[in-house]
Amino acid sequence: MKIDFEEIKRLEKLSALSSSEEKLKSLAEDFNKIAEFVEQVKNADIEQTDIGYQRVLKIDELRADEVVPSMPQSEIVSNAPEKEDGCFVVPKVVE
Amino acid sequence: MTNSNYDIVIGLEIHAELNTKTKVFCGCQNKFGQEPNSNCCPVCVGMPGALPVLNKEALKLAIKAGLACDCKINDYAVFERKNYFYPDLSKAYQISQLVKPICIGGFIELESGKKIRLNRIHLEEDAGKLTHQLNDTHIDYNRGGVPLIECVTEPDISSADEALEFLQKLRNRFIFADIAHCKMEQGGMRCDVNLSIKPKGSTVFGTRTEMKNLNSFKSVAHAIEYEAKRQIEEIEKGNKIIQETRKWDDDSGISSSMRSKEDSQDYRYFPDPDLLTIEVEPSVVESIRSNMPLLQEQRIQIYSEEYNLPTSDINILVNSKLVSDYFDNAVKLLNEPKEIANWIITELLKQDVSEKMPISEQKFTQIINLSLTKKITRSNAKILLENIIQTNADVMETAKQLEMLGDISKEDIESIVINLISENEKAVADYEKTPDKVVQFFIGNVMKQTKGRANAAMARDIIIAKLQNK
Numbered sequence A: 001m002k003i004d005f006e007e008i009k010r011l012e013k014l015s016a017l018s019s020s021e022e023k024l025k026s027l028a029e030d031f032n033k034i035a036e037f038v039e040q041v042k043n044a045d046i047e048q049t050d051i052g053y054q055r056v057l058k059i060d061e062l063r064a065d066e067v068v069p070s071m072p073q074s075e076i077v078s079n080a081p082e083k084e085d086g087c088f089v090v091p092k093v094v095e
Numbered sequence B: 001m002t003n004s005n006y007d008i009v010i011g012l013e014i015h016a017e018l019n020t021k022t023k024v025f026c027g028c029q030n031k032f033g034q035e036p037n038s039n040c041c042p043v044c045v046g047m048p049g050a051l052p053v054l055n056k057e058a059l060k061l062a063i064k065a066g067l068a069c070d071c072k073i074n075d076y077a078v079f080e081r082k083n084y085f086y087p088d089l090s091k092a093y094q095i096s097q098l099v100k101p102i103c104i105g106g107f108i109e110l111e112s113g114k115k116i117r118l119n120r121i122h123l124e125e126d127a128g129k130l131t132h133q134l135n136d137t138h139i140d141y142n143r144g145g146v147p148l149i150e151c152v153t154e155p156d157i158s159s160a161d162e163a164l165e166f167l168q169k170l171r172n173r174f175i176f177a178d179i180a181h182c183k184m185e186q187g188g189m190r191c192d193v194n195l196s197i198k199p200k201g202s203t204v205f206g207t208r209t210e211m212k213n214l215n216s217f218k219s220v221a222h223a224i225e226y227e228a229k230r231q232i233e234e235i236e237k238g239n240k241i242i243q244e245t246r247k248w249d250d251d252s253g254i255s256s257s258m259r260s261k262e263d264s265q266d267y268r269y270f271p272d273p274d275l276l277t278i279e280v281e282p283s284v285v286e287s288i289r290s291n292m293p294l295l296q297e298q299r300i301q302i303y304s305e306e307y308n309l310p311t312s313d314i315n316i317l318v319n320s321k322l323v324s325d326y327f328d329n330a331v332k333l334l335n336e337p338k339e340i341a342n343w344i345i346t347e348l349l350k351q352d353v354s355e356k357m358p359i360s361e362q363k364f365t366q367i368i369n370l371s372l373t374k375k376i377t378r379s380n381a382k383i384l385l386e387n388i389i390q391t392n393a394d395v396m397e398t399a400k401q402l403e404m405l406g407d408i409s410k411e412d413i414e415s416i417v418i419n420l421i422s423e424n425e426k427a428v429a430d431y432e433k434t435p436d437k438v439v440q441f442f443i444g445n446v447m448k449q450t451k452g453r454a455n456a457a458m459a460r461d462i463i464i465a466k467l468q469n470k
């Protein structure tokens, strides 16, 4: 897997971020290092294990539709850099 | 519509919030109109490390929606992440279904016999609600994580009228099957319109635009008419249609470009590793099918063919699921559908029945039965009904208190008549001249004194006999 500069530029746009060209270049390098690191997983011999097996759930095993208490409003927004009237406040974004 | 040289090609995407108690991936309440961010937890505000757990009822309701639209139910359900960046989405991805939607195919037939095919119905989570202020945007994630179904039609619709009929039918099915409340004013049902035009009879589709932000049937119709006209005008001018998303503005009655396809989103779907694949066993699907409430069309058929109700009454009864359910329950208690329909329409629908019926089915049918078995008169039954609606008291107790019950014997009537005759000399004197009027006068008085319980025919015979003996 190779992540090139163009790919990073595209992700920057999709994430609505803006960064310098230099920063993006170094990000691309980091990305590739991370990808290489993860690639090692492919070399693992899992023939004799059940790692590749994904359990399938039956409908009856799903969560029952029963209300559990939510978090208090104040706690939910407590980490927000900006809040007002119990809402998260972010820069104005109109699609 | 505006130009008969063109065909209009419309496909709809309809979102409906499901009638569950909790959200789709956490146990927070699914409830409209609460304090901002008061129905939230780490899962539905997308805090790192929080794990989604699928709500059984949400999946079952999505299956039910498929059954209500004659879809095929998939053997497995898989969830993907749909990635996009917008602050209404706390995780920067929406959990949705791409490869294996829970329902595929299906159709809804219009009155004309034309079938509007569905492509799919899938289950996903709703996004939070943004309120744009002057300088910033406020976010409330109470709606974030509310279970949502998305129904996608094939491009089979060719006019605003067809679109409206389809939407009305779909909405009725969801409401009557207890799948979704579809309150458009609360955002419980939303619609996107894909529209293109092509020369009449051509088999090649034109370039389509997508219109978002349609939250009433009226705006769907307006937006379709506006957009078809706009596209025809562009083509006639020799211009090309640009594939883009357009935003409908209800107030100004025009749509404007939001973004063109070139810089549109690349959602980078991939399977959500937090959620396991779910096996949809046929036995579960069958049990949902066999417990399905009757849909509006089925009720219309029963009311007409089995109960012989007039069409005008049927239309009133099936106009609301609440009223229709109430009628069905009442008929189960008292097998007098015509009588019950009459009483509902003339007496109960005078009241506000938007949220609930004013009296229980048990008490309602008890009163009707008292009238049908002539234990109380019809006019007394109406008075009794109004009384019980106010007090919610016991029917028999109230009827007794109002002295509506109990037979009046022939002797009782005779003694009342004898008294009346001695007290009303003038009326007795007029009997020769205007017999009908005088008899009527005495019957009225007998009824008044017996609170309507006397047998009117018996009273008449007694009165005439006494007057003639005078």
Ligand SMILES: [Zn+2]
Pocket: B023, B026, B027, B028, B039, B040, B041, B042, B043, B044, B045, B145
């Ligand atoms: Zn939650």
